Amino acid sequence: MTEIRRLAAALDAALPALLDLAEHTVNTDSGTHHAPGVEAVSTLWAERLAAEGFALERTPLPGFGPQVTARLAPGGNGPRLLLLGHADTVWPAGTVAGWPFARNGEWLTGPGVGDMKTNVAMAIHALSVLRGAGALGGLSAVTFCIVPDEEIGSPGSRAWLEAEARRADLCLTLEPCRPGGGVVIGRGAVGAVYVRAEGVTAHCGAAREQGASALAALAALVAPIEALGDPASGLSATVGILRGGDARQVVPGWAEMHIDLRAPDDASAEALLAALRALLARPPADPRVRIAVQGGFTRPAFPTHAGTRALLAKAEALGAALGAPVFGLVSRGGSDGSFAARLGVPTLDGLGPVTHEVCSRRERVELSSIVPRAAILAGLIEAAAEGSLGL
Numbered sequence: 001m002t003e004i005r006r007l008a009a010a011l012d013a014a015l016p017a018l019l020d021l022a023e024h025t026v027n028t029d030s031g032t033h034h035a036p037g038v039e040a041v042s043t044l045w046a047e048r049l050a051a052e053g054f055a056l057e058r059t060p061l062p063g064f065g066p067q068v069t070a071r072l073a074p075g076g077n078g079p080r081l082l083l084l085g086h087a088d089t090v091w092p093a094g095t096v097a098g099w100p101f102a103r104n105g106e107w108l109t110g111p112g113v114g115d116m117k118t119n120v121a122m123a124i125h126a127l128s129v130l131r132g133a134g135a136l137g138g139l140s141a142v143t144f145c146i147v148p149d150e151e152i153g154s155p156g157s158r159a160w161l162e163a164e165a166r167r168a169d170l171c172l173t174l175e176p177c178r179p180g181g182g183v184v185i186g187r188g189a190v191g192a193v194y195v196r197a198e199g200v201t202a203h204c205g206a207a208r209e210q211g212a213s214a215l216a217a218l219a220a221l222v223a224p225i226e227a228l229g230d231p232a233s234g235l236s237a238t239v240g241i242l243r244g245g246d247a248r249q250v251v252p253g254w255a256e257m258h259i260d261l262r263a264p265d266d267a268s269a270e271a272l273l274a275a276l277r278a279l280l281a282r283p284p285a286d287p288r289v290r291i292a293v294q295g296g297f298t299r300p301a302f303p304t305h306a307g308t309r310a311l312l313a314k315a316e317a318l319g320a321a322l323g324a325p326v327f328g329l330v331s332r333g334g335s336d337g338s339f340a341a342r343l344g345v346p347t348l349d350g351l352g353p354v355t356h357e358v359c360s361r362r363e364r365v366e367l368s369s370i371v372p373r374a375a376i377l378a379g380l381i382e383a384a385a386e387g388s389l390g391l
């Protein structure tokens with residue numbers, strides 16, 4: 001086994017190139033709905049993987065950037081490794097102009113710097129260092145999926161990722177590491193439900209009785225929906241968006257509501273969704289209002305397997321040897337790792353750099369965390385190649 005400090009030293013030598021790759025991608029707007037930007041980012045990463053010997057497959061996803069699958073066959077008989085990253089961010093086109101990549105002392109900032117532009121650069125360099133050391137040879141396959149629609153729940157990528165997960169023996173996911181060294185060993189289920197109401201427009205003064213307010217019908221549902229949550233049980237139902245109507249003096253003929261659902265496991269998720277559907281199926285006070293419901297749970301729960309605990313134990317040991325603490329936590333947010341974990345694949349998530357205030361304008365990466373976290377990732381991959389994870 002390569003001593004972890006030697007991996008860290010090799011990654012430290014690669015840090016300028018790693019930061020250069022991170023800067024290029026941070027400075028490319030790649031919000032989920034900005035397909036050309038997502039494509040530019042995934043293409044740059046794919047070229048770097050191709051230079052490491054990966055074969056590339058590219059599948060278009062209409063309306064989004066491409067789904068890129070990069071495959072390496074190191075020639076061993078050992079486990080098949082799946083790495084998950086995404087090229088999209090939550091930030092719309094134009095964000096970079098006002099918030100470009102910057103290094104302020106110990107911090108890196110910029111849109112998607114920790115979720116997950118620096119993260120994929122770390123993984124590419126970790127693979128490069130391992131390949132250079134001949135340390136991948138025990139693996140029978142390395143598959144690196146670059147997802148274009150992760151930030152909206154990967155609705156167009158789920159089937160692809162599940163197919164890849166079924167062919168994998170372990171999955172490492174590159175979401176950011178939490179402050180203090182938290183990696184993700186479990187996640188709750190996440191749902192997104194969209195409700196649309198159609199009413200009848202009318203002038204509010206001259207013909208109020210002829211109108212049927214779609215907005216009033218949905219507004220009356222906000223409190224009952226949110227009452228379905230139970231913080232003590234980890235259940236929540238939150239109306240994130242309620243909007244409708246066209247003018248002050250017009251009875252709203254349309255309204256829509258976006259509801260976020262969270263549940264600790266798949267059974268409680270199903271029960272929460274059933275309760276929500278029952279509530280939304282009740283006839284509105286004004287029977288002329290029509291209500292249509294779409295959506296459901298987009299992310300299954302990520303249960304913590306024995307194999308995931310084995311990955312965590314290895315990550316903790318590697319971190320201890322580097323003086324970079326690692327601890328496991330269960331998150332209420334979703335990620336693509338949930339798809340693999342639900343299929344029983346040992347999965348460890350949160351293997352990116354230590355990132356603070358993810359998905360806010362204050363998102364920032366601890367510069368000093370990049371080398372040790374990349375070394376922990378490399379050490380996990382090496383251990384898998386050596387068959388020493390006990391999976």
Ligand SMILES: [Zn+2]
Binds near residue numbers: 086116150175176
């Ligand atoms: Zn992410």
